[in-house]
Amino acid sequence: MFNRRYVPTAVAVAVLLATAAVGYMRTEAKTEMPVRILFKNNGGNVIFSHLVHHRNYEIACAECHHESAGAGGQTLACGSCHPVAFDDDFVKRHIASFPDKQYCVQCHHTEYDEIIFDHDEHEEYADDCRSCHHDESIEPEPQKCGNCHEGQRDGDMPGLAEAAHARCHTCHEDMFEQGLTSCKSCHKEVDMTLYQGDYSSCAQCHDGPTKDLVLTRMNAFHDQCMDCHEKEGRGPYGEGSCNKCHIR
Ligand code: HEC
Ligand code: HEC
Ligand code: HEC
Ligand code: HEC
Ligand code: HEC
Ligand code: HEC
Ligand code: HEC
Ligand code: HEC
Ligand code: HEC
Ligand code: HEC
Known part of the structure; x- marks a missing residue:
């Protein structure tokens, strides 16, 4: 079922529920790498050739899944950490979208x-x-x-x-x-690895808004996809490129 995962970003709740469900299921069974992924969004659907990027273009998993080298070692949907917006809804639901507490330290990194x-x-x-x-x-x-x-x-x-x-x-x-x-x-x-207590709001220590520290979903995708294309000089990036990824 993972190679046909649709992610309607217009509905933040659905994204978070979906990522939560995926998170739970992944703790049960090892999931296969999806071959293609369809992102359904207001900018026009994007088909992403997941397997081709890895196999043909020889890009290591960790180049895109930066968390896989970190705590927990599991692949998580980008939206678990890069939501549409860091609003109350995200705060309420995000805890359930991670398979274990080791992930918390990626953002709640110090007390x-x-x-x-x-x-x-x-x-x-x-x-x-x-x-x-x-x-x-x-x-x-x-x-x-x-x-x-x-x-x-x-x-x-x-x-x-x-x-x-x-x-x-x-x-x-x-x-x-x-x-x-x-x-x-x-x-x-405090050593946060097994921390169970309350978490301080980011603003207690950081002046800027959270979305400047951890990117929102659209910016996370755009930056990761297009920065690599630009660096490689291959694949779509830049102003005129929108319709090379976004299809009606
Ligand atoms: C070029 C970048 C890129 C590479 C390389 C890559 N992935 Fe992904 N992968 C993605 C993106 C983007 C998604 C979609 C995540 C989402 O829906 O938020 C994804 C989704 C996944 C998912 C499903 C995640 C979910 O929660 O739905 C799994 C599992 C996965 N990748 C595993 C792998 C493995 C294993 C490798 C290496 C063999 C790999 N990926 C290589 C970018 C990449
Ligand atoms: C477990 C949480 C988590 C997941 C899952 C996650 N990220 Fe991130 N990401 C972060 C955090 C935290 C930062 C900011 C800190 C940093 O720069 O390391 C970040 C930074 C970034 C950045 C800016 C820095 C950089 O590495 O260039 C991009 C782009 C990005 N993420 C894209 C993605 C994409 C695309 C995916 C899915 C394939 C993804 N992230 C999955 C937590 C996550
Ligand atoms: C991608 C970054 C990220 C990850 C990973 C993350 N959080 Fe958060 N969390 C936030 C943000 C952003 C807020 C809102 C904080 C604020 O308002 O400054 C928040 C708020 C919270 C709050 C509410 C704090 C308050 O102000 O009352 C709790 C509790 C919390 N997170 C627990 C967790 C736990 C437990 C985990 C791991 C299972 C986790 N978080 C993983 C970013 C993250
Ligand atoms: C350099 C700044 C500074 C100076 C000078 C200072 N204090 Fe304090 N004091 C503090 C701080 C900060 C705390 C709170 C410490 C804490 O919460 O652990 C405190 C706490 C206290 C407490 C409460 C202790 C407790 O555990 O309840 C008392 C009583 C006190 N100071 C008395 C004094 C007296 C008397 C002087 C002068 C002789 C003095 N302080 C000089 C900074 C100072
Ligand atoms: C108790 C203080 C404190 C809280 C609360 C806190 N941070 Fe930080 N943060 C720091 C410190 C200190 C550093 C620098 C760490 C270093 O240089 O080793 C840092 C660094 C970062 C970085 C690396 C980029 C940079 O600016 O250096 C990111 C991203 C980040 N924090 C995100 C968050 C997010 C998101 C939250 C809330 C979920 C959060 N932080 C809550 C103290 C805090
Ligand atoms: C009994 C209550 C009380 C305690 C104890 C107290 N404060 Fe305050 N503090 C106040 C109030 C009330 C104000 C606001 C006063 C005003 O409007 O200027 C204030 C304002 C301040 C301000 C901003 C105005 C200024 O004076 O510069 C600072 C800084 C400050 N406190 C530092 C401290 C520190 C440091 C300690 C402990 C060593 C401390 N306070 C203990 C009640 C307290
Ligand atoms: C010169 C010493 C000093 C430095 C440097 C310092 N702090 Fe503090 N900080 C304190 C003191 C003293 C307190 C009050 C602690 C208390 O009374 O319990 C405090 C309190 C705090 C609190 C509130 C803790 C709470 O329990 O609510 C936060 C958050 C904080 N500092 C963040 C930072 C960050 C982020 C930095 C680095 C930019 C920093 N501090 C640098 C001395 C310092
Ligand atoms: C009236 C001036 C004064 C104030 C106010 C003051 N300090 Fe100090 N502090 C000193 C001096 C002088 C020293 C010893 C010389 C040095 O190391 O700078 C010192 C030393 C220290 C040291 C040890 C530094 C080291 O490198 O070993 C710490 C930690 C410290 N102070 C914390 C605090 C905190 C926390 C506060 C606020 C609650 C505070 N100080 C307020 C004057 C002050
Ligand atoms: C680490 C580098 C890297 C990342 C990250 C990356 N790509 Fe690519 N992409 C490439 C390379 C290399 C090509 C090959 C272009 C060629 O052969 O001319 C490519 C080609 C493409 C193409 C055109 C051909 C095809 O395979 O469909 C599209 C569309 C594309 N990428 C979409 C994406 C999207 C969407 C993302 C983010 C989810 C992404 N890419 C992330 C490196 C990357
Ligand atoms: C390399 C492929 C790629 C290119 C080029 C690209 N995008 Fe995107 N875009 C994506 C991906 C992947 C997403 C995230 C899809 C998701 O979250 O479901 C996205 C998301 C968006 C969204 C968010 C829609 C929503 O529902 O939140 C907008 C708007 C958008 N892109 C506009 C643009 C514009 C304008 C351009 C041209 C300047 C552009 N994109 C170029 C891949 C691309």
């Missing part, structure tokens, strides 16, 4: 454990407690920032990360300079 911060030492570095703690009008006695600052900003009230970072930044500008690679100077990272 932070306890902070590397020696409070006692810092009492000496700073002139007084109020260089980090608020004055008495807000914080009568110094206490944990997390008692008042929660996960996300709420009006004038900054979230925990923003509040703590602002204070640490006054003396440790250098630690934030390298962007994401510098987080480790204060944060111990």
